[in-house]
Amino acid sequence: MVTPARRQYLDLKEQYPDALLFFQIGDFYETFDDDAKIVARDAEVHLTSKDFGRAGRVPLAGVPLRALDTYLRKLLAKGHRVAVCEQVSEAGHGLVERAITRIITPGTLIEPQLLRERENTYLAAVNIGRGEAALAYVDVSTGEFAVTPLRGPERDAALAAELGRLGPAEILVSREAPALPNGRTGTVRDRAPFDGEDGAAALRAHFGVASLEGYGCQDLPLACGAAAAILDYLREYNPRLLGGLRGLSTYHTDDFMALDAQTRRNLELMRSGRGGPGGRGLLGVIDRSETAGGGRLLRRWLSQPLLDLAALGARHDAVAELLAASALRAESRVLLDRVGDLERLTGRAIAGTIGPRELHGLRATLAIVPELRERLAPLVSPLTVTLRERLDPCAEASELVGRAIAGANEGRRIQPGYDAELDGLIDGIREARTWIADLERRERERTKIKSLKVGYNKIFGYYLEITNPNLPLTPPDYIRKQTLTSCERFITPELKEFEARIADAEGQINSVEDAIYARVLGELAVQAPRLLATAAALAQLDVLATFAEVAERQGYVRPQLDQGRGLHIMAGRHPTVEAAVERHTFIPNDIALDADEFDGDGAIMLLTGPNMAGKSTYLRQIALIVLLAQIGAFVPAQSARIGIADRIFTRVGAQDDLAAGQSTFMVEMLETAAILHHATARSLIVLDEIGRGTGTLDGLAIARAVIEDIHDRLGARCLFATHYHELLALLDALPRLRACNVTVREDADGIVFLHRIAPGGAARSYGIHVARLAGLPRAVTERAALLLRDLEANAVPLRQIAEEAGGYALTPPPAAPPSTAPQPPEAVSPPTPIPAPMLVPAPPLAPTLVPMPPSARMADIENAILDEIAALDLVDTTPLEAINLLFGVQQRLRARQTAEAQVQEAAEKYTLPDASAH
Ligand code: ADP
Ligand code: MG
Numbered sequence: 038m039v040t041p042a043r044r045q046y047l048d049l050k051e052q053y054p055d056a057l058l059f060f061q062i063g064d065f066y067e068t069f070d071d072d073a074k075i076v077a078r079d080a081e082v083h084l085t086s087k088d089f090g091r092a093g094r095v096p097l098a099g100v101p102l103r104a105l106d107t108y109l110r111k112l113l114a115k116g117h118r119v120a121v122c123e124q125v126s127e128a129g130h131g132l133v134e135r136a137i138t139r140i141i142t143p144g145t146l147i148e149p150q151l152l153r154e155r156e157n158t159y160l161a162a163v164n165i166g167r168g169e170a171a172l173a174y175v176d177v178s179t180g181e182f183a184v185t186p187l188r189g190p191e192r193d194a195a196l197a198a199e200l201g202r203l204g205p206a207e208i209l210v211s212r213e214a215p216a217l218p219n220g221r222t223g224t225v226r227d228r229a230p231f232d233g234e235d236g237a238a239a240l241r242a243h244f245g246v247a248s249l250e251g252y253g254c255q256d257l258p259l260a261c262g263a264a265a266a267i268l269d270y271l272r273e274y275n276p277r278l279l280g281g282l283r284g285l286s287t288y289h290t291d292d293f294m295a296l297d298a299q300t301r302r303n304l305e306l307m308r309s310g311r312g313g314p315g316g317r318g319l320l321g322v323i324d325r326s327e328t329a330g331g332g333r334l335l336r337r338w339l340s341q342p343l344l345d346l347a348a349l350g351a352r353h354d355a356v357a358e359l360l361a362a363s364a365l366r367a368e369s370r371v372l373l374d375r376v377g378d379l380e381r382l383t384g385r386a387i388a389g390t391i392g393p394r395e396l397h398g399l400r401a402t403l404a405i406v407p408e409l410r411e412r413l414a415p416l417v418s419p420l421t422v423t424l425r426e427r428l429d430p431c432a433e434a435s436e437l438v439g440r441a442i443a444g445a446n447e448g449r450r451i452q453p454g455y456d457a458e459l460d461g462l463i464d465g466i467r468e469a470r471t472w473i474a475d476l477e478r479r480e481r482e483r484t485k486i487k488s489l490k491v492g493y494n495k496i497f498g499y500y501l502e503i504t505n506p507n508l509p510l511t512p513p514d515y516i517r518k519q520t521l522t523s524c525e526r527f528i529t530p531e532l533k534e535f536e537a538r539i540a541d542a543e544g545q546i547n548s549v550e551d552a553i554y555a556r557v558l559g560e561l562a563v564q565a566p567r568l569l570a571t572a573a574a575l576a577q578l579d580v581l582a583t584f585a586e587v588a589e590r591q592g593y594v595r596p597q598l599d600q601g602r603g604l605h606i607m608a609g610r611h612p613t614v615e616a617a618v619e620r621h622t623f624i625p626n627d628i629a630l631d632a633d634e635f636d637g638d639g640a641i642m643l644l645t646g647p648n649m650a651g652k653s654t655y656l657r658q659i660a661l662i663v664l665l666a667q668i669g670a671f672v673p674a675q676s677a678r679i680g681i682a683d684r685i686f687t688r689v690g691a692q693d694d695l696a697a698g699q700s701t702f703m704v705e706m707l708e709t710a711a712i713l714h715h716a717t718a719r720s721l722i723v724l725d726e727i728g729r730g731t732g733t734l735d736g737l738a739i740a741r742a743v744i745e746d747i748h749d750r751l752g753a754r755c756l757f758a759t760h761y762h763e764l765l766a767l768l769d770a771l772p773r774l775r776a777c778n779v780t781v782r783e784d785a786d787g788i789v790f791l792h793r794i795a796p797g798g799a800a801r802s803y804g805i806h807v808a809r810l811a812g813l814p815r816a817v818t819e820r821a822a823l824l825l826r827d828l829e830a831n832a833v834p835l836r837q838i839a840e841e842a843g844g845y846a847l848t849p850p851p852a853a854p855p856s857t858a859p860q861p862p863e864a865v866s867p868p869t870p871i872p873a874p875m876l877v878p879a880p881p882l883a884p885t886l887v888p889m890p891p892s893a894r895m896a897d898i899e900n901a902i903l904d905e906i907a908a909l910d911l912v913d914t915t916p917l918e919a920i921n922l923l924f925g926v927q928q929r930l931r932a933r934q935t936a937e938a939q940v941q942e943a944a945e946k947y948t949l950p951d952a953s954a955h
Contacts, residue, residue: 632680745771
């Protein structure tokens, strides 16, 4: 036996077993049993228990009604669904009636307070069939509903990339094929709705069409199944959202530049793990949009670069025009700043969840549209003209809201004069209200009781109150209702009659108002396509104006795009690193690659240079410039001529992640394999230290084989940064390979990073300098420098490699004069094209250092160490191993010192150097 309340709870819970049930009890939503434990854990709510009589105590976690959204946000972020159950009858007599009034799932939100303004929230469905797949997704807050087939050998990669691009809050999968890329878990659904045939029928029924041809998915059963699975899910959890799905667009992933998840992450498009100012990533640096819709569109453009020269040309023309028209742009942006989120407002109007105040917000936004049109009138580029023409002030919608919907402070939702029936009802009780309002004055006169009062409470309704001293004056028609200490309360039959009349009418007014309000929203929904078209045009204009604004403020230029396979950038900059470093301290760099070999530039750049020189920055900067160009933005450079890239791949070798250990090398190789499989001759491949995650010889061999494959088979443009200057030997064998290095200047105190890319390879890896930066004792690094000089003098294999590569100087040059003052970095290179490989002489070595004064025993240790070092095969030694080796040397030297406690003054030499020692 359970209590009636418990039974009610269990019955409701049974309807949606997969959702957390928020059960209203007075001012709280309570959750019970396992739900309570989940809520306590994931929403950080205190867990207690509640006694259900004979059913015993059950776990309980409750949240106040007012704070619902705060807890919902936490639970949705953890992927939970929530069913909100409200009291639908007045409390008081017996069991309160309750009903589930809404179900909230992470992927089906339209509540503005639960959504991120400038980001879409997607619900996706993945349909996997034999040898092919399809993906559908919807943003129910904006009505964006799209589907794509995924076919051929690329389908898994394309699916992973699309899921990476969209970052859906929820993914529906069928019970038969629940597996998703990258170990993501989906919401498992029955197989039935995913079926292609039935799916197509469900879509036709939803859109009320005889054929799906207009949506482009008539011959794509898996795609229809995926889209239908979304409809099915919405029907179950939130049917009123179905109305917002007004159309479906079919797209193909190869219409856009493919960016896999690793590339997105490496390029830090949306957010940055490091580097970018405030962790903002590229988006943070270029998002100067004024509207929420513009912010969302910019994200979409950034994750879907275009391949179509004409479309890109149109965007660039528009940006150029807006850049030139700076006053017009400024005024337009002021107007855009006042624009509300038309897309989401429309969505909520269709779903019926929009309030009167927001409807007026929508109207205020529409009122800005004609002004904006006028402001944009002088623009002539085809895209701006088209967008301007699409700015529809939607006069009908605006007029309807103005006529029908009451202003915020009028107490009612519907404007007086809009509906005769409603006005009649309101008039009808106006008389009764005045009668009650006047009752106190009338009764005081009649009874001569000056203190007589008319009051109202929830239990008795209206009453007349007489204080004890005046009770003898109470008229006979008063009926006593309640006795308090100092007074008594009465009613009269007449008062109760008027009261009932008001109550009846109020109820009626409310339902009539509801009906009228719904009708108005229905009429608005008819205007939705126009509203949404205007919203889309506003968003595009906002983004184009943003590109122009960024170009002006940050000094970006229009890139020239063509169908070739060249890549020529003068004085390019890294957009986020540039924004993070002090103004004007970023060193711009050029690049000239051409896979078509029209002008003799190579197709692959082999970039060498010491740690921290700027290799990774340079690589990403090139990729980001290409990406910016292909979303229609201007680029951080002095000039850029870019052959459209069908894909950008970036990979960072495992060396940057030493702590992660062996498995990262596997990951690195898997990723590299994926590039070699998926890249085409039109791709841009950016490889940063690939092959570093394994032993030197393997790594070198792998790196070399990868370069050869890209060179001989793919013919793609490629940037390859490496520590292996041995790879320079490839220059002879591979005619389209070019060497560049990031220059450093060396002086007595170490190296100065110039961050400048120069033709030719770096002949040395500056391991000792890095060791010094890492804090190795000065005596050790000095000693190592000395040893290295000897080694280099006899480094036959290295010298051979270098000579094969075209005559790098590796012989120890004369010692440079020791300089104590840091030298100023060289001036920024003028933007001249990079010539064919031209080798630079190796920089001078550090000056000769004084050998340490050895005691006899120290000399023994030294000799042993020297022998070991002499026996080393440096070709087979990674910088990490070199550092480890130096640590080993240091360890032995120190151990010896302390053990013998022999030379007190020598000990001082081996303590960690202070800052001045660097
Ligand atoms: P590497 O990959 O060669 O080890 P990074 O590209 O990581 O070097 O660069 C190291 C740091 O040098 C960056 O964090 C940045 O602050 C600075 N840097 C790199 N390139 C430039 C540049 N062109 N101008 C100014 N600073 C730069
Ligand atoms: Mg690096």
